[in-house]
Each structure stands twice: as C-alpha cells, then as structure tokens.
Amino acid sequence: MEIEELYQEVILDHSRRPRNFGELPDAAVRVHGDNPACGDEIHLAVKFDAGGGLEDIKFTGRGCAISQASASLMTMKLKGKSRKEAVEMLHAFHDLVTNDAGDASKPLGDLRVMKGVRNFPQRVKCAMLPWRAVEQAFEQGAGEATVSTEPT
Amino acid sequence: MAAPVADYGVHKVAGSIVDWKALREEFPILREQAHGHPLIYFDSAATSQKPRVVIEALRNFYEHENANVHRGLHTLSSRATEAYEKARRRVAEYIGAASADEIVFTRGTTESINLVAQAWGGKFIHEGDVILLTEMEHHSNLVPWQLLAERTGARLRFVPVLDDGTLDLEQLPALLTPEVKLFAFTHISNSLGTINPVAELCEKAHAVGALTLVDAAQSVGHLTIDVREMGCDFAAFSGHKMCGPTGIGALYARKEILDSMPPWHGGGEMIVSVALEKSTFKKAPHRFEAGTPNIAGAIGLAAAIDYVDRIGRAAIFEHDSQLARYAFDRVNELPGTRVFGPAEERGALVGFVMEAAHPHDLTTFADQYGLALRGGHHCNQPLMRRFGVSGTTRASFYFYNTMEEIDRMIEILHKAARFFS
Numbered sequence: 375m376e377i378e379e380l381y382q383e384v385i386l387d388h389s390r391r392p393r394n395f396g397e398l399p400d401a402a403v404r405v406h407g408d409n410p411a412c413g414d415e416i417h418l419a420v421k422f423d424a425g426g427g428l429e430d431i432k433f434t435g436r437g438c439a440i441s442q443a444s445a446s447l448m449t450m451k452l453k454g455k456s457r458k459e460a461v462e463m464l465h466a467f468h469d470l471v472t473n474d475a476g477d478a479s480k481p482l483g484d485l486r487v488m489k490g491v492r493n494f495p496q497r498v499k500c501a502m503l504p505w506r507a508v509e510q511a512f513e514q515g516a517g518e519a520t521v522s523t524e525p526t
Numbered sequence: 527m528a529a530p531v532a533d534y535g536v537h538k539v540a541g542s543i544v545d546w547k548a549l550r551e552e553f554p555i556l557r558e559q560a561h562g563h564p565l566i567y568f569d570s571a572a573t574s575q576k577p578r579v580v581i582e583a584l585r586n587f588y589e590h591e592n593a594n595v596h597r598g599l600h601t602l603s604s605r606a607t608e609a610y611e612k613a614r615r616r617v618a619e620y621i622g623a624a625s626a627d628e629i630v631f632t633r634g635t636t637e638s639i640n641l642v643a644q645a646w647g648g649k650f651i652h653e654g655d656v657i658l659l660t661e662m663e664h665h666s667n668l669v670p671w672q673l674l675a676e677r678t679g680a681r682l683r684f685v686p687v688l689d690d691g692t693l694d695l696e697q698l699p700a701l702l703t704p705e706v707k708l709f710a711f712t713h714i715s716n717s718l719g720t721i722n723p724v725a726e727l728c729e730k731a732h733a734v735g736a737l738t739l740v741d742a743a744q745s746v747g748h749l750t751i752d753v754r755e756m757g758c759d760f761a762a763f764s765g766h767k768m769c770g771p772t773g774i775g776a777l778y779a780r781k782e783i784l785d786s787m788p789p790w791h792g793g794g795e796m797i798v799s800v801a802l803e804k805s806t807f808k809k810a811p812h813r814f815e816a817g818t819p820n821i822a823g824a825i826g827l828a829a830a831i832d833y834v835d836r837i838g839r840a841a842i843f844e845h846d847s848q849l850a851r852y853a854f855d856r857v858n859e860l861p862g863t864r865v866f867g868p869a870e871e872r873g874a875l876v877g878f879v880m881e882a883a884h885p886h887d888l889t890t891f892a893d894q895y896g897l898a899l900r901g902g903h904h905c906n907q908p909l910m911r912r913f914g915v916s917g918t919t920r921a922s923f924y925f926y927n928t929m930e931e932i933d934r935m936i937e938i939l940h941k942a943a944r945f946f947s
Contacts, residue, residue: 377890377891377894377945380890381887381945386945390947410907411902412885412902412903413903413907413910414886414916415916438886438887439883439884439946440886440887500886
C-alpha cells in the first residue's frame with residue numbers, strides 16, 4: 375500500500391481548498407459532528423428544498439485531510455440530491471471505504487478517490503464523519519443536533 | 527541549524543560504559559519491518575518494547591513454576607508463591623519503599639489510582655473536601671477523581687499549566703488550602719514531557735495536611751525513583767512502560783495509610799475467614815488483591831526491574847534526555863512547527879504540531895516509512911484544549927532509540943511537510 379493511494383491528489387486538493395466551506399445563514403439544520411478520538415470537527419449546515427431534498431449544503435470545521443476532503447467531496451456530490459439518493463449514496467460510500475467488494479457499479483463518481491481508506495481501518499471514522507452528520511440532518515429535520523463517531 | 531549529533535554526546539554518558547547499540551540486540555521486535563522499512567519505534571510512552579530476558583521470564587514461569595499462589599500445598603504452588611512475593615520485594619526495593627507490605631500489585635497505573643480513589647477516597651473524602659489535581663493530568667489521574675467527587679460531593683481544583691508547559695507554582699498557595707485532602711499529580715507529563723518537582727509539591731501539600739499521589743507512569747522506567755525521598759503517600763505505575771509485560775503494575779502506599787483503607791474488590795485471596803453473612807480480611811497488601819493475581823506478570827515485572835537496574839536508571843535518564851533534547855531542537859527547526867513543553871529538562875518525548883499536516887495524517891504518513899509515532903490527544907483532552915489544539919504528534923523514546931533514528935524521523939517529517947502542503 376502506497377501512501378499516494380490513500381492521499382490521492384484530489385483528496386489533498388480538497389483538504390487544502392475545501393469546497394462548500396463556509397456558513398449557510400438560512401440553513402434548516404445544523405449538525406455538529408465530532409470524532410473525540412482525534413478531535414476532528416465538522417459543522418454541517420443543510421437547507422432542504424420543497425421535496426425534502428438537499429437544496430444547499432455547506433460545512434466548516436477542522437481536522438485531518440481525510441475528514442475535510444471527505445466533507446468537501448460529499449457536499450459537492452449531495453447538493454441537489456433527493457433524500458433517497460443521498461441515503462443510497464451514504465450506504466455506497468460506507469461500502470466503498472470499508473468493504474473490498476463494495477465499489478462496483480455504484481453511483482459514487484468522484485467519491486471513489488476515497489477508496490484507499492479501506493486499507494487504513496483506523497481512518498474510516500474520519501471519512502465517515504461528514505456522512506454521519508448528513509444522516510443526522512435528515513433525521514433531525516430542523517434545528518441543531520450533534521453526532522459523534524463514538525456513541526455514548 | 528541543529529548542533530551536530532556529536533555535541534549531544536549520547537555515547538559518552540558520564541560514568542557509564544553502556545553500549546546502547548548492543549542493547550538493541552536484546553529486543554527481538556526491533557528487527558521487525560513496517561511497510562518494507564526498518565521499524566523506528568517512537569511510541570514507548572504508550573508502551574515500551576520488551577527485552578528477551580522479560581519474554582524468557584514469562585516463558586520460564588509457565589514452563590517450570592506455574593500454579594496458583596498462596597493456597598496450594600504442592601511444590602509448584604510454593605515456587606509460584608515464592609516467585610510472586612519475591613517480585614513484590616523487588617518492586618519495593620526498586621522504588622525505595624520501606625517494605626514489601628507497601629506494594630499492591632494491580633493491572634497498572636489506572637487501576638492503582640482507581641483503587642486509591644475508591645478504597646481510600648470512599649472512606650476519607652467527604653462533601654466539601656477538595657482534591658487538587660493539575661491541568662496536565664492523564665485521563666487516568668482525572669476521571670477517577672471526577673467519579674469520586676460526584677459520589678461524595680467533594681470538589682476538584684487544578685493547578686494551571688503555563689505556556690512553557692510547566693506548572694504555575696505561583697498559584698499553589700491559593701489552591702493548597704486546608705480543605706485539600708489529596709494532591710494528585712503526574713511526575714512526567716505524557717504529552718509535554720514536563721518533569722514536575724515532586725518532592726517540593728509533596729512537601730507543600732503535607733504542610734496543609736494533604737496526602738499526595740504521584741502518577742509515575744512516565745517516570746518509573748526512566749529515572750531513579752525513591753518514594754521516601756520524594757515524600758509521597760501514594761505512587762502509581764505500570765510495568766509495561768518499563769520493559770515489563772502489560773496487565774501488571776503497582777500501587778505504593780505508606781503502610782499506615784494502606785492499613786487504614788477498607789477492602790476494595792471482594793473475593794478469594796483477600797480474606798482470612800468467610801461465613802455466609804460476614805468475612806474477615808487479610809492485612810494489606812493482600813487485602814487489596816482479590817482473586818488470582820497476574821502472577822506471571824509480576825514475575826515478568828521483576829525481570830524488567832532487574833534488566834533496567836542492570837543498565838542503570840541514571841544512565842538511562844541521561845541517554846533519554848539527550849535524545850529528547852536533540853529531537854526537540856531538530857523538530858523545532860522544521861518550518862511551521864510548534865513544539866510543546868519545556869525546552870531544557872524534559873522526559874523522553876517530544877510533542878508537536880505541524881501546520882502542514884494534521885497529527886493523524888502525519889502519523890499515517892510516517893507509518894508508511896516504518897516510523898511509529900502517535901497522533902491524537904494522548905488521553906490529555908483538557909490539556910490539548912488549554913493549548914488550543916485538538917491533538918499533537920508525539921515521538922517518545924527509550925534507551926534503545928538512537929540519534930540516527932531521530933535524524934531519520936526529521937527526514938520523514940520534511941517529506942510529510944512537502945507532501946501535504
């Protein structure tokens with residue numbers, strides 16, 4: 375396993391210059407995701423469209439390259455998606471980063487650059503953190519919520 | 527620029543003829559490779575590696591002496607009991623305790639501190655009492671006291687940490703008031719490397735009638751410890767950070783204090799006689815060792831003590847300090863890097879952050895080159911918050927590490943900085 379397979383150029387680029395990074399003043403839900411094991415934080419803000427889909431999605435936070443790039447790539451991918459599509463993508467992404475057989479014929483597109491994470495089991499939580507926050511945003515529907523990689 | 531390696535004189539330890547390179551041969555694991563590179567093990571503050579003599583001591587016990595202790599009347603039980611109690615005497619001698627009766631075998635530092643918090647704290651700590659800690663405590667010397675405070679209504683106070691990583695001792699008079707019943711603090715900080723003035727702290731605590739507990743996890747294998755010279759009432763440590771096996775450690779407590787403490791865990795081994803409704807208990811230390819103890823672990827710990835003493839703790843401390851100072855200087859010159867803790871006297875570790883890379887990215891990267899670092903909060907979350915970081919990267923050393931390994935680490939950190947920025 376080469377280090378470049380985990381930290382592909384696209385990932386490094388997104389971690390250095392995260393897309394959709396910033397505030398979303400008219401957000402319907404704000405989810406604070408944290409990974410207490412390493413102190414990574416993602417603050418995700420989501421605005422829903424009339425059909426309950428993701429009209430806009432932005433994040434702030436700080437953390438490792440994997441969690442920041444994952445959040446950046448995720449927000450690009452999810453903007454404009456329906457709830458159903460987003461949930462499907464969440465499952466596909468989880469498979470991608472945890473399961474050797476999980477990457478075939480899934481609609482992940484660019485997100486497939488995160489595939490290398492599966493060879494670094496300790497880093498799966500970093501990659502999944504923003505996705506856990508999105509999942510929580512759908513469950514919450516409105517207001518504020520927190521989500522952690524370490525359930526208490 | 528860094529001073530050349532020779533200036534640090536690591537191979538010229540005063541009064542010592544230790545061949546440090548040869549010692550490496552006694553640690554079979556140091557021949558391992560990681561990702562095709564020779565292993566550089568810089569995580570000894572988490573757990574040290576084990577020399578062959580310790581591994582052999584465990585094997586010898588299981589092959590020739592294994593039986594349960596204190597109960598059997600057969601040959602093997604006598605051998606096991608004798609070896610186990612001999613290990614207790616060896617631990618007492620190693621830390622300067624007055625007698626083996628002051629040594630309770632535990633699973634390690636964490637269990638030792640919990641024993642004090644529950645058995646001693648449960649009896650002697652009451653509502654309104656204060657337990658004084660410091661901001662640099664490992665979670666193991668923080669959470670047990672939070673639990674005790676919740677149970678009893680006692681309060682916690684903290685000695686602040688200054689920007690240079692030392693304790694703010696000017697605050698001590700205001701904090702060490704007569705309500706303080708216990709002052710518990712670490713000897714060496716596991717993420718800053720700060721060496722605290724233990725004897726001075728104990729003396730000041732005693733002046734207001736407080737007892738003292740020293741968390742010696744990071745110091746016990748690295749420098750000479752004499753509990754009577756330090757003047758502490760309790761000391762807690764683990765074997766695995768000083769060449770011993772995991773799952774064994776000890777609590778030292780002054781005899782009269784240990785004798786005053788009620789039993790902790792109940793069960794076999796710690797009783798004199800048991801009736802259905804009531805039991806009587808053995809004297810300390812056996813009163814605190816319910817159930818079959820970690821017999822092999824205690825014997826392995828004694829072997830580790832023999833090994834460490836053969837090298838000599840003064841020589842180890844000097845060697846480790848030179849490694850740590852050299853690493854501090856070299857890491858400090860890396861661009862965009864912040865090193866934590868005091869620049870001069872420090873324990874065998876260096877904690878730092880690099881602008882270019884998050885600690886977890888850095889440790890993942892380093893691992894690909896065979897370099898074992900640790901990234902994260904090091905069980906020091908409040909301390910990390912105090913310094914405004916979510917975590918640090920830590921390189922920690924022991925006597926089997928070399929200057930050349932530190933040079934290699936610096937090369938890898940340079941590579942990482944280029945890779946991530």
